[in-house]
Amino acid sequence: MPDSDLRLDLVYNPSGAFLPGDQASMEKDFKKALMEDFGIQFHNLFAITNLPIARFLDYLIASENYEDYMYQLVEAYNPAAVANVMCTNTLSISWDGYLYDCDFNQMLELPVNSKVKHISEYNEDLLEGRNIVISQHCYGCTAGAGSSCQGSVA
Numbered sequence: 001m002p003d004s005d006l007r008l009d010l011v012y013n014p015s016g017a018f019l020p021g022d023q024a025s026m027e028k029d030f031k032k033a034l035m036e037d038f039g040i041q042f043h044n045l046f047a048i049t050n051l052p053i054a055r056f057l058d059y060l061i062a063s064e065n066y067e068d069y070m071y072q073l074v075e076a077y078n079p080a081a082v083a084n085v086m087c088t089n090t091l092s093i094s095w096d097g098y099l100y101d102c103d104f105n106q107m108l109e110l111p112v113n114s115k116v117k118h119i120s121e122y123n124e125d126l127l128e129g130r131n132i133v134i135s136q137h138c139y140g141c142t143a144g145a146g147s148s149c150q151g152s153v154a
């Protein structure tokens with residue numbers, strides 16, 4: 001563990017059209033390798049699945065991996081991950097105050113499905129009762145051990 005009060009967490013994204021490995025095993029391997037090779041210690045490693053949107057979607061299409069990748073995500077669907085995906089406990093807010101279920105939906109310009117659309121109208125009861133806007137990219141959050149900004153969720 002690092003000596004200072006500074007917290008150091010690492011984020012791992014797969015470098016291609018595949019799902020991340022087991023977060024706990026990767027954390028162990030990275031801790032060993034970084035200590036042996038560079039004398040670096042860190043707290044936690046968060047393994048995050050690449051969602052098929054934006055630049056990664058462009059890459060999947062250009063490399064003809066889109067269908068295979070979507071197939072992997074759907075095949076690896078894990079109902080146990082659904083309860084803890086980011087949109088169940090976090091909102092994303094754009095620079096101009098509009099609300100989104102998560103930063104992915106924000107990137108895709110899919111606003112919250114609620115009467116409350118802007119932070120200036122914030123109403124927790126109304127927002128808690130909303131249906132989350134989902135689409136095919138959500139399979140990225142529910143595949144395998146699940147994925148959020150804190151890594152695995154299941």
Ligand code: SF4
Nearest residue numbers: 086087102104138141
């Ligand atoms: S991408 Fe879908 S499942 Fe993932 S946090 Fe956003 S709305 Fe929820």
